[in-house]
Amino acid sequence: MVQYYEPQRDYGTPAASGGEAVALQIDGIDIEVPAGTSVMRAAALAGVKVPKLCASDSLEAFGSCRVCLVEIAGRRGYPASCTTPVEPGMQVQTQTPALAKLRRGVMELYISDHPLDCLTCPTNGDCELQDTAGEVGLRAVRYGFAGANHLEAEKDQSNPYFTFDPAKCIVCSRCVRACEEVQGTFALTIEGRGFDSRVSVGATDFLGSDCVSCGACVNACPTATLTENSIIEQGIPEHTAITTCAYCGVGCGFRAELRGNTVVRMTPWKDGRANEGHACVKGRFAFGYATHPDRITTPMVRDSIEQPWREVSWDEALQFAARRFREIQERHGRNSIGAISSSRCTNEEVYLVQKLVRAGFGNNNIDTCARVCHSPTGFGLKTTLGESAGTQAFTSVDSADVIMVIGANPTEAHPVFGSRLKRRLREGARLIVIDPREIELVDAPHIRADYHLPVNPGANVAVLNAMAHVIATEALHDAGFIAQRCDRESFASWLEFVSAEHNAPEALAAATGVDPESLRAAARLYASGGNAAIYYGLGVTEHSQGSTAVMAIANLAMLTGNIGREGVGVNPMRGQNNVQGSCDMGSFPHELPGYRHLSDAATRGQFEAAWQVQLDPEPGMRIPNMFDAALDGQFRGLYCQGEDVAQSDPNTQHIEAALSALECLVVQDIFLNETAKFAHVFLPGASFLEKDGTFTNAERRISRVRKVMPPLSGKADWEVTQAFAAALGCDMDYAHPSQIMDEIASLTPTFSGVSYALLDEKGSLQWPCNESAPEGTPTMHRDEFVRGKGYFAITDFVATDERANRRFPLLLTTGRILSQYNVGAQTRRTDNSAWHSEDTLEIHPHDAQERGVSEGDWVGIQSRVGNTVLRATLTTRVKPGVVYTTFHHPVSGANVVTTDNSDWATNCPEYKVTAVQVSRVSAPSAWQARQQQFDRKQRDLLERARTDA
Amino acid sequence: MSGQQIDHLVKMANQIALNFGEQRDLSRAAQCTAEHLEKFWTRAMREQLSAYADAGGEDLSPAVRLVFAGQSDTQGSQRP
Secondary structure, three states, rough: OOOEEEOOOOOOOOOOOOOOOEEEEEEEEEEEEEEEHHHHHHHOOOOOOOOOOOOOOOOOOOOOOOEEEEEEEOOOOOOOOOOOOOOOOOEEEOOOOHHHHHHHHHHHHHHHOOOOHHHOOOOOOOOOOHHHHHOOOOOOOOOOOOOOOOOOOOOEEOOOEEEOOOHHHOOHHHHHHHHHHHOOOOOOEEOOHHHHHHOOOOOOOOOOOOOOOOOHHHHHOOOOOEEEEEHEEEHHHHHEEEOOOOOOOOOOOEEEEEEOEEEEEEEEOOOOOOOOOOOOHHHHOOOOOHHHHOOOOOOOOOOOOOOEEEEOOOOHHHHHHHHHHHHHHHHHHHHHHHEEEEEOOHHHHHHHHHHHHHHHHHOOOOEEEEHOOOOOHHHHHHHOOOOOOOOOHHHHHHHHHEEEEOOHHHHHHHHHHHHHHHHHHOOOEEEEEEEEOHHHHOOOOOOOOEEEOOOOOOOOHHHHOOOOOOOHOOOOOOOOHHHEEEOOHHHHHHHHHHHHHOOOOOOOOHHHHHHHHHHHHHHHHHHHHOEEEEOOOOHHHHHOOHHHHHHHHHHHHHOOOOOOOOEEEEEOOOOOOOOOHHHHHOOOOOOEEOOOOOHHHHHHHHHHHHHHOOOOOOOOOOOOHHHHHHHHHHHHEEEEOOOOHHHHOOOHHHHHHHHHHOEEEEEEEEOOOOHHHHEEEEEEEOHHHOOOOOEEEEOOEEEEEOOOOOOOOOOOHHHHHHHHHHHHOOOOOOOHHHHHHHHHHHHHHHHHHOOOOHHHHOOOOOOOOOOOOOOOOOOOOOOOEEEEOOOOOOOOOOOOOOOOOOOOOOOEEEEOOOOOOOOOHHHHOHHHHHHHOEEEEOOOOHHHHOHHHHOEEEEEEEEEOOOEEEEEEEOEEEEEOOEEEEEOOOOHOHHOOOOOOOOOOOOOOOOOEEEEEEOOOOOOOHHHHHHHHHHHHHHHHHHHHHHHO | OOHHHHHHHHHHHHHHHOOOOOOOOOOHHHHHHHHHHHOOOOOOHHHHHHHHHHHOOOOOOOHHHHHHHHHOOOOOOOOO
């Protein structure tokens, strides 16, 4: 059903939480609302609209515009309804002759300094000022424009996504307050007083300011002062659809706003439980990649990567791929082919790919990109708690008293959750940051970490063990919780282990690089500061001891009883939009959907019965196993859906050699990504705007993805996989992704209650969602752990083999930046590159000085496996001995330098620790020169396909 | 099978044993390593490592040797 465009409903002030019901009467209508509710909100809930300008339910009441005045029986004057809380028995009048006169007078003053260009204004028809003028019956402005005014104020068009037109500003402060209260950046202020008051971004323009382009100010603006450029260029949308962002693991709900099939705006959905109306620069603005000219929309094939591509029909491409795969299996055995699926794809899509592999290929060679990010989370949390998932909802942080962030950078990588977290910190929660770098949270506006432990890369386990040592030896643990909820035997062994002197902060100081006293103080705070919650990211998992670190985190939470209720828990910050979902859907080679091991005959039997095929009970190859086997000639065919392993996986030259060794590489993607340049078959993919499905975010929240435009290639990704399966003789018969979800629900106990109908009704659901929890499970392990008793795993600190030495004296660690997303395939094709057009190497000034390196110099980064060249950025955010870079641009070759080292339990690559040397250079590396040549050649081969077509 | 691949398998197996506490409890580490290989490694990888162990397995750590020698005295010590 088409949802015609209308602004999202605004109740004027935020909801009051949980107070006693207060009964009052508004314009003769009886209503009960929680104590603490404003009169304005109560009126809105009663269906009475009070005119307003400076109020919005995403912001605290401000009381400045004087438009929302009301009369209250027994009170003198005309109180502002936004700042007046309800009281029992109150009798409110919102429409009286006196109020009408007052409001018209106020509006007349506003409009006296506002251009009267409504017909040509970009927000004509979607402007609160215009609406309010109409509501109060303003018919004339007596003052004229002869006097001083702001109508000639210059526009700021520096931001690529929105324009600031101060001539239209009414100085309601909504933008300033949104930047403070919602985003927490404090980039905006009101400068000057009286007539001179104006919104300011400091001494510079928007692009050059601290503004992070989250769009909260644009959302909040009641006029056309802050307007999306897409609206200025294309007009007001005419219909909308609710969908889910395809960027990070926060999984924000969005309203796609369209004209025809063209998305003109993405606005954060106020009812989206993950984001509650907030967004970041990626989800809010960086959707233009979906219609970028680089999109490939016709299937292509070629016999070798030296040949030009040939555009073919869907049928020819799929038959070509199927024939090649079957021939490979006939010659080299059933296990010689496999697939890699992506966390960028929907649950339904990745479910189909693993089904194709298990039922169609006849093996278990299916892996997902979570291999290279959060596979240690799956292993570590399954071992200790019994379920491979985070324990909380995002809203849980609102009840946290102590927040420990380790190996995560939420304000850059999970910005909408980062804003929520910052809000809680401004309210007074304490903060521990464990990170080699001084991330933004360490020292941000109105936030300062109580403890920043600048751990040496590779020493997380040592720090976590030392914290546990302090808590255990100082008897700060929760003995009652442990006795009731945890496995006695494992706790006893672990307690003996962790209490040993070699785990003391002082004994581990050389390894950790952390001041023992600070570490002790941080441990005491975590154990005794009230509700303590741990948030961690890839800075924990992407190590040779990633799984150990995850288990050490779970140990800390169990040790202190900080699990199983609101405000606490163990929270993995998932990198991509559907990391959790792709893992849930059986995308790992050893387990079926719902994290059930292949060796479980009963589970296997259920799938065999449903799919009418016998399944191999043996684990299949992981991604690195596939590449090793490819180089060995044992693995020759790969179907890669939505994943760019050539750029994202470590030791690029090793990956390139493995991809070059394949006889048939089938890539399904929206662009000719780095991996596709090695492919023989290209199957055009669909962006998240072109298909139906679901994503599951970092808090286990399943949300609908809705098709808002037809697939540019004619097929959604699930249809492509189904057609590929059919070409291989593996029949699937789905007419819609909802049927795939129905099958998932029928075979997966934690999903048994999930259906599209329920998702449409509830908006989203957090699994487990089944008979025991029909509306989902925001907090896990409430009464008991999924595994029964919590298991304390012994977490020996086994240092990585990747050590700094005289030849490679620095440790390189990698991460992300706010404006770009992973390999950058999407964000590099948007104006987000205005903020980050190249990856640079952060180096401490001391290390730079020793090497004669100045700001902006080209520097070579040499590791044991390769070298690349980047520009240097001198900063004290990294400590001496540590250098840092991002990996958003292919030419940067950050992964040319990273090694094959991986997590002992899961083979998650050790991206976060690479010993390197850095030196000034004047030319790109040999790999970069080769890469650019190869890139040019492959683009030329693509162009020839298009020219020939 | 290339030398590079068997080197990689040996390195991974040794790493698993070490992280299962080989230096604290050899027998238990061998048991856990055996279970881990059974659960997460392909049959082909296990067979390659087994063949390497049968050929002397000089670079295997003590716990991994124990896995393939069937010398662990605890449950699960059988070959993966």
